[in-house]
Amino acid sequence: MDTPDTKDHAADEAKGDVPSEGTGIVNREASAPVSSTSSRSTPSVSGNVAANVVGQFVFILSGFVLPRLVFDRIGVEMLGVWDFGWALVAHLTLVGGGVLSAVSREVAQYTGNHDVGRLRSAISTCFLLFAVVGAIVAIITAAAAAYIPVFLPDISVGAIADARWVVVLLGLSSAIHFPFHVFNGVITGHQRYVLHNAIASGTHVATIAIVVTVVLLGFGLPAMAGVYLLGEFAAGGIKLFYARRICGEWRIARCHVSRDMLRHVLSFGTKTLLRSVSTVILYQTNLVLVGYFLGVEAVALFARPRSLIRAVDRVIQKVAMVFTPRASHLQARGEHESLLQTIHQASQYILYLALPSVLLLALIGGPLLEVWMGGKFANGRLIAVLAIGQVAVFAQRGAYHVLMGMAHHGWPAFAEFVASLVGIAMTVMLVGYLDMGLIGAALGLVVPMALVNLFVTPVYACRVLGASPLGFWYGAAAKPVLLAIPFGVVLALTRVLVTGGPALTVVVGVASASAVYAVLLWRFAVTPAQRTSIVRRLSRLRGPKRAALQPASTTARTRGSDSQ
Numbered sequence: 024m025d026t027p028d029t030k031d032h033a034a035d036e037a038k039g040d041v042p043s044e045g046t047g048i049v050n051r052e053a054s055a056p057v058s059s060t061s062s063r064s065t066p067s068v069s070g071n072v073a074a075n076v077v078g079q080f081v082f083i084l085s086g087f088v089l090p091r092l093v094f095d096r097i098g099v100e101m102l103g104v105w106d107f108g109w110a111l112v113a114h115l116t117l118v119g120g121g122v123l124s125a126v127s128r129e130v131a132q133y134t135g136n137h138d139v140g141r142l143r144s145a146i147s148t149c150f151l152l153f154a155v156v157g158a159i160v161a162i163i164t165a166a167a168a169a170y171i172p173v174f175l176p177d178i179s180v181g182a183i184a185d186a187r188w189v190v191v192l193l194g195l196s197s198a199i200h201f202p203f204h205v206f207n208g209v210i211t212g213h214q215r216y217v218l219h220n221a222i223a224s225g226t227h228v229a230t231i232a233i234v235v236t237v238v239l240l241g242f243g244l245p246a247m248a249g250v251y252l253l254g255e256f257a258a259g260g261i262k263l264f265y266a267r268r269i270c271g272e273w274r275i276a277r278c279h280v281s282r283d284m285l286r287h288v289l290s291f292g293t294k295t296l297l298r299s300v301s302t303v304i305l306y307q308t309n310l311v312l313v314g315y316f317l318g319v320e321a322v323a324l325f326a327r328p329r330s331l332i333r334a335v336d337r338v339i340q341k342v343a344m345v346f347t348p349r350a351s352h353l354q355a356r357g358e359h360e361s362l363l364q365t366i367h368q369a370s371q372y373i374l375y376l377a378l379p380s381v382l383l384l385a386l387i388g389g390p391l392l393e394v395w396m397g398g399k400f401a402n403g404r405l406i407a408v409l410a411i412g413q414v415a416v417f418a419q420r421g422a423y424h425v426l427m428g429m430a431h432h433g434w435p436a437f438a439e440f441v442a443s444l445v446g447i448a449m450t451v452m453l454v455g456y457l458d459m460g461l462i463g464a465a466l467g468l469v470v471p472m473a474l475v476n477l478f479v480t481p482v483y484a485c486r487v488l489g490a491s492p493l494g495f496w497y498g499a500a501a502k503p504v505l506l507a508i509p510f511g512v513v514l515a516l517t518r519v520l521v522t523g524g525p526a527l528t529v530v531v532g533v534a535s536a537s538a539v540y541a542v543l544l545w546r547f548a549v550t551p552a553q554r555t556s557i558v559r560r561l562s563r564l565r566g567p568k569r570a571a572l573q574p575a576s577t578t579a580r581t582r583g584s585d586s587q
Contacts, residue, residue, distance in 0.1 A: 130212025131348035164194025203259030230254035350428025369421025412469025
């Protein structure tokens, strides 16, 4: 995480990728043209990728601030409760059945087909479905809050009430996120990722600023969770406003709700649900088991290095998301060669980001944790195991999202679901019975999923697209691996040669390695056309100022020579 012919649409119907004309989906206005706002040229892939990366870094930077503040002001037990609350609430996203990602794909396909009737049917049906899901999530949240002492047996009596409020308020924010996600799907379905990230980043920064203020004023975890709930309401209102501006054709009305459309999105969502379950088990159930076997303080100690891995994962996920609506568009057009190029491009973009990130965390993750949270959290061995174990998972994010755009993501999702169950069994065995502690939890987290993403997902993707697995791996990974080697060498030398403390190691290592990597990317990864575009955009920032300083006569002569 960029207009089909009739025959291509019919071919997709035969494969079950889109509903057929006779499915009963409301189509009263199928012949109505999509407005100019919907039919604008597709934003560039590189622009959408850049927007998602920049937007996600806002979340990453804020993630460094809040945990340390909670640790200093409220204590390690409350930090563990906060982490546990988010982990428990994350399980509630599974109630959505994996259909959250269906909205963006449906909007992309039906807008590309110029089919307003189906567009309205998809949005209205999903909104009703998500409203029901949100109500169910709210009920489950209330029930889960009552069992906090069961989930955390060693929690102090004074922390139980706060933990319950955290679960309830964060659960309610998850509940209202479901219906609001429809508006987000309209924005991303039109591949307007710059706007999507501006809304998400802006509301998140505002929310974090208020949360920090609340903590500094002496309020506790319930007040923090309440601010997140209010922030979700604000973000939903802004998304609604801009969704209406981008696509004036969509409506949410009971007459547009279709039972056949509901079956269609649930079919797509069932495949995605397996992946969602895998992700929650991979990151959240694993953390719950750490709390159960090792205590609430161990949750905080394990969650911090894991959160750095998750930060990288969220950036990768944001890059991969760009390719889901793009693949859906290309499939609707029947552009097979473009799909091959897209999966290759997605994998390369992701590896350019993932490989240096993994090297950074594996080589100087310990000093980074010490600077961030203090010496108690600086477990370099733990973060190295987590980082290296995620390389294969990161590498296949792009391929999976291309398959998702084609509605061919069922088998990879099922394989990851099985791997996640194996990972939980490994965690129970390694932590609960072999006493391997946090390292055992890390191995249970990464090993099974790494095997699936090394051998199952790439082979399946190549089979679907008719490509050679060896050719795919070489074409996607050769250049990113070669460019990452100097980055890793500089970091390793920094770790050995710089002895002025963890802060100096981190600053010198990141600055020097990033400078080397940036030069290599500019020279060997950025195409001449992209370099020209970047230089042109930078020159435009200076252009108005130069034009204002240019004499009027000179400007007139220039225009005259241009006309000649």
